[in-house]
Amino acid sequence: MSEILCVVGARPNFMKMAPILDALHAYPELHPFLVHTGQHYDEDMSRIFFTELGLPAPDRDLEVGSDTHARQTARIMMAFEPLVQERAPKMVVVVGDVNSTLACSLVAAKLLVPVAHVEAGLRSRDRTMPEEINRLVTDQVSDLLFATSADAVDNLLAEGVAREKIHLVGNPMIDTLRRHLPAARARGAVERFGLTVRSYALVTLHRPSNVDRVDSLRRVFDALCALSEQIPIVFPVHPRTRERMDRAGIRKTPGIHVMDPLGYLDFLGLMDQARFVVTDSGGIQEETTALGIPCLTLRPNTERPVTITEGTNRLLGEDPSAIVPAAKPLIEGKFPKPQSPKLWDGNAGTRIARALARHLKVD
Numbered sequence: 001m002s003e004i005l006c007v008v009g010a011r012p013n014f015m016k017m018a019p020i021l022d023a024l025h026a027y028p029e030l031h032p033f034l035v036h037t038g039q040h041y042d043e044d045m046s047r048i049f050f051t052e053l054g055l056p057a058p059d060r061d062l063e064v065g066s067d068t069h070a071r072q073t074a075r076i077m078m079a080f081e082p083l084v085q086e087r088a089p090k091m092v093v094v095v096g097d098v099n100s101t102l103a104c105s106l107v108a109a110k111l112l113v114p115v116a117h118v119e120a121g122l123r124s125r126d127r128t129m130p131e132e133i134n135r136l137v138t139d140q141v142s143d144l145l146f147a148t149s150a151d152a153v154d155n156l157l158a159e160g161v162a163r164e165k166i167h168l169v170g171n172p173m174i175d176t177l178r179r180h181l182p183a184a185r186a187r188g189a190v191e192r193f194g195l196t197v198r199s200y201a202l203v204t205l206h207r208p209s210n211v212d213r214v215d216s217l218r219r220v221f222d223a224l225c226a227l228s229e230q231i232p233i234v235f236p237v238h239p240r241t242r243e244r245m246d247r248a249g250i251r252k253t254p255g256i257h258v259m260d261p262l263g264y265l266d267f268l269g270l271m272d273q274a275r276f277v278v279t280d281s282g283g284i285q286e287e288t289t290a291l292g293i294p295c296l297t298l299r300p301n302t303e304r305p306v307t308i309t310e311g312t313n314r315l316l317g318e319d320p321s322a323i324v325p326a327a328k329p330l331i332e333g334k335f336p337k338p339q340s341p342k343l344w345d346g347n348a349g350t351r352i353a354r355a356l357a358r359h360l361k362v363d
């Protein structure tokens, strides 16, 4: 028996791991053991995703919760090390770029357990982003690197990663999107929130650079208020942003429908029918590209350039006053013509499972 520890920790991990766990069913000799670090723990940041994505309950929940980066990373490592020793897995699979990804890959590498990193090679070249540090370190200690796009493969090769460790497999998050789109549409979130198809903007913002400082957050809300004079705005708010809003005394937001974080299906339903999306998330840049919905990204850079060169994404920089002028052509109905990047075809999970089986010689 070959046990594989599959690690999830934060909201964006769940949709990446789901299709891999599904595809592993084709290899009965491989036994996935699902570990939730507990980096995200709320009903609406974690539990609802397990239900909606049909993820099995975690075999172990490390329940680490929130803290500073060092303390959170250290707590995950301290809880994960004895688990790896207890289970003696053949492989540890980590996804994405959150603190759980970094912490668990480091623990595995030091215990000489091979690491597979899903979504390897993405680079913003901006080391002020915590996720960039997580990506760089995780890739360095990984033995199997699963890339979502050709630019990620090039980045890894340029950093000296051996070609035979790298597999271009496509995007498992888009597997999940394709699989759940019919159910998301059937839920009718647009009507439930009193919106009209293609007549609203969907906003998500939670990066430290946009929301942590009171003056930055105020500028964001000034820009959104100006935008709301042209188009209704729906804004499901991440707990980090909510906390900063409370601290900055931002409560009443006329024209902006501020709400708690949404589950996967309602959010996908709203994204699919939006006129455009404004975000600073990584994954949403990719999901809007797959859906063909225009995306305005409030960041100076992206680790996902394929969403610009082939998809619907546009970088606005960090100044929120760029939102209104960038939205104008979209409100007038001028949309970019998207392409779906290579291998974003719904079969990435299958390719990853096959590569894991080959690597562990059970195929």
Ligand code: UD1
Pocket: 010, 011, 012, 039, 040, 041, 042, 045, 046, 066, 067, 097, 098, 099, 100, 130, 131, 206, 238, 239, 240, 281, 282
């Ligand atoms: C993390 C990821 C980020 C990802 C985001 C998606 C890192 C470095 N960052 O950022 O890449 O885009 O998740 O959501 O791992 N909180 C809750 N309930 C929860 C989880 C968090 O209230 O279930 C609050 C905590 O008070 C905490 C804040 O949100 O202070 C931030 O949580 P944390 O996990 O540290 O990072 P995120 O900002 O969520």
